[in-house]
Amino acid sequence: MNRLSNKVAMVTGGANGIGAGIVSLFINEGAKVVIADNNADAGNALADSLGEQCQYIYLDVTEASAWQRAMQATEEVFGPLDILVQSAGISRPASIEDASLDDWREHMKVHGEGAFLGCRAAIASMKKNHAGSIVNISSVESIRPGPLFTCYGAAKAAQDALTKTVALHCGEMGYDIRCNSVHPAATYTPLLQQYLESAPDPKALEKIYAGMQPLNRIATVEEVANSVLFLASDESSFMTGHQMYVDGGVLAKPYPSGQGA
Secondary structure: OOOOOOOEEEEEOOOOHHHHHHHHHHHHOOOEEEEEEOOHHHHHHHHHHHOOOEEEEEOOOOOHHHHHHHHHHHHHHOOOOOEEEEOOOOOOOEOOOOOOHHHHHHHHHHHHHHHHHHHHHHHHHHOOOOEEEEEEEOOHHHOOOOOOEHHHHHHHHHHHHHHHHHHHHHHHHOOEEEEEEEEEOOEOOHHHHHHHHHOOOHHHHHHHHHHOOOOOOOEOHHHHHHHHHHHHOHHHOOOOOOEEEEOOOHHHOOOOOOOOO
């Protein structure tokens, strides 16, 4: 407990799913947390349930001016930022033949431009405290994308490259600001639940998802959040530019015969 005592954290996409799990865990660990999300109803409801150490601020991660307003509001309420977790995202599975150019651009805008704007805004605030930790929520699909994740996998891979360049830049500039990424596999979130419930046989699809992991189950939000907590805390003070796989062993598996890289 209290691994984030008095730290100021912002979690984008913090109103639902993995982001909401991270917000709740950070509050339990003593942080002051801003839920930065474009879902005002869910964001306000979660903030109200967690007490005065948690505030909701509207944020469209694709708008530079929205980042400026959100960061200014955060500093006015809690002070300069110590931690940024970028969990906002979209995922619309489609093959290269089925994905539209609009699908491609929207994925790139949210995961690429959104993460770029977030890193830039966070560094400006963290420099006031001379330290900080940025954690970008990526995916196993950025490392080994499936054929239905044309847009999502490419956008997450762009985010991965950004993570490393930010880590290198901050190191070269002498900033004590770290930047790492977390790569979950299938995780029980409202989005996954929607996929399952829309299937002709939800139980069968759930079994398929679970079977993709050598641990033969789907991750919980809490398991992903615990990994983010480690990277956000001072316990990982000598880690930057790191990709943490929270994937049940997916990326350790060899490719099936005849389907190598």
